[in-house]
Amino acid sequence: MSRVLVAGVDTSTQSCKVRVTDALTGALVRFGQAKHPSGTTVDPEAWWRAFLEAAQQAGGLADVSAIAVGGQQHGMVLLDEQGAVIREAMLWNDTSSAPQAEELIDMLGAQGDDAGNGDDAADAAAVHARGVARWVEEVGSSPVASYTLTKIKWVAEHEPDNAARIAAVCLPHDWLSWRIAGYGPVDEGADAHLDALCTDRSDASGTLYFDAARNAYRRDLLALGLTASSNASPEPAALAHAERIVLPQVLGPHEAAPTRAASDVAGADVPGGCVIAPGGGDNAMAALGLGMAVGDVSVSLGTSGVAAAVSEQPVRDLSGSVSGFADCTGHFLPLACTINASRILDAARAALRVDYDELTDLALAAHAGADGMTLVPYFDGERTPNRPDATATLTGMTMRNTDAANIARAFVEGLLCSQRDCIELIRSLGAPIDRVLLIGGGARSVAIRTLAPCILGMDVSCPATDEYVAIGAARQAAWTLDGGASAPEWPVSIDAVSTGVPTPQVYEAYVRARG
Incomplete structure (x- = not known):
């Protein structure tokens, strides 16, 4: 009996990766990759071309029985009635809509507001704080420029003609799945099958107009994004438009998407064709792959x-620091993000004029706490905590402790302490944390692996470097094909489990330094 093949697609900011996988074992069979254009806005057709190229590199998908797409979150893809893309997609890393994020917070915060106490600054601060809390209560997250709704509002304010043409809004993974399923733009008067999105x-939980806890779209919040003004209430025309817009059907964790009768992209040689799985956001797919x-x-x-944790219950961080996302299995994925991470090590290398191995040797030669030196690594501002205008500080320097080894140690400890901030925030909301998985390019640093358990206060598992978004997508495809109660059990290779003596005094000093 021939083996059954599934494909996992990772359509990220930088590239498209296609992993053809054995559905039973999770073993890699074939792989392909193609680059995406750089920038913060992209024509989605570039994603389609990259997918076709990556699929060809992977030996084609004619023998694939199921496919799923994991993708970069938050990107805004606007379609007209013919299914044509209205404008380039604004990606998660497009910060143009930062003012609109603040407007959305204040719009919701001002709803039902009294006259105030006469102190304009205090009143504005109260409205803003109330707005953050209300957004979190409604959809689990508070607006920042990354999220889809802020970009919709940017279009409503800056490109009203484009906003008026919106017939459907989807995300990068939604759009690519729809194209793989055989749909796409049509001539005027023909049915574009937008309802097949x-x-x-x-992925829906990163839009700001989907409540994952209640599994429901919030069209009233979508209407706020379609409102060109900053009034507290959405405009009547925006409310009517929000009701007409097609939003993608939210599938269950292993529910198949609709497809056309035949597809020349995937499953051409498979009886019955290729099953299209729901797909998902990249962080959730990585969690499934792990x-x-x-x-x-x-x-x-x-x-x-x-830092992303799997939780049975939704979390609500009224400060807005932790995003209340959902995962790909029916649980939740509370997530906290820092702007600064592996580049902190690059800054240390540049300052000390050493390579990665030399940086590790220096850092591990110093004592815990760098003899009193502490780095708060907010080089490019910071998101967790929300300090966009902050800069990095290196404190506690004396003539006695200022040497290369202590500086290297302070930089490594500062990076890890910033990640512990994220973990502690998630833990404070009630999400259990029993195991830490360390991944990403920065996890290859021996200094990071060695000191992580000391700073985080628990053992740290280091999975082998792999394409976990694509693996998670392939695993979901196999789950959708199989139809079982849970995803198939695929082995995850752990390179090492790092242990160490906890050094709580280092994190305590860091907390004092960052304030």
């Missing part, structure tokens, strides 16, 4: 740092 809870369960938290050290 599908998504999942994990086999994460309730009590696990992943710490991903790339350009940014992301």
Whole structure:
């Protein structure tokens, strides 16, 4: 009997990766990759071309029985009635809509507001704080420029003609899944089958107009984004438009999406064709690829740092620091993100004029706490905590302790302390944290692996470097094909489990330094 193949797609900011996988074992069979254009806005057709190229590199998908797409979150794809893209997609890293994020917070905070106490600054601060709390209560997260709704509002304010043409709004993974399923733009008067657009809870929970805890879209909040003004209440025309817009159907964790009768993209040689799985957001797909369960938290050290935990219950962080996302299995994925992560090590290397190995040797030669030296690593401002205008500080320097080894140690400890901030925030909301999985480019640093358990206060598992978003997507595809109660058990290779003596005094000093 021939083996059954599934494909997992990772359509990230930088590239598209296609992993053809054995559905039973999770073993890699074939792989392909193609670059995406750089920038913060992209024509989605570039994603389609990259997918086709990556699929060809992977030996084609004719023998694939199921496919799922994991994708960069928050990107805004606007379609007209013919299914054509209205304008370039604004990606998660497009910060143009930062003012609109603040407007949305204040709009919700001002609803039902009394006259105030006469102190304009105090009144404005109270409205803003109330707005953050209300957004968190309504959809689990408070607006920042990354989220989809802020970008919709930017279009409503800056491109009203484009806003008026919106017939559907979807996310990058939604749009690519729809195209793989055989749909796309049509001639005027033809049916574009916008109702075949599908998504999942994990990606929808990053839009600001989907409540994952109640599994429902919030069209009243979508209407706030379609309102060109900053009035507290949405405009009547915006409310009517929000009701007409097609939003992707939110599929269950292993529910198949609708497809056309035949597809020349995937499953051409498979009886019955290729099943299209729900797909999901990249962080949730990585969690599925890592086999994460309730009590696990992943710490991903790339350009940014992301701590994501699996929780049975939704979390509500009224400060807005922790995003209340959903995962791909029916649970939740509370997530906190730092702007600064692995580049902190690059800053240390540049300052000390050493390579990574030399940086590790220096850091491990110093004592815990760097003899009183503490780095607060907010080089590019920070998101957790929300200090966009902050800069990095190196404190506690004396003539006695100022040497290369202590500086190296302070930089490594500062990076890890910033990630512990994220973990402690998530833990404070009631999410259990029993195991830490350390992933990302920064996790390859021996200094990071060695000191992580000391700073985080618990053993740290280091999975082998792999394409976990694509693996998670393939695993979901196999789950959708199989139809079982849970995702298939695929082995995850752990390179090492790092242990160490906890050094709580280091984190305590860091907390005092950052204030």
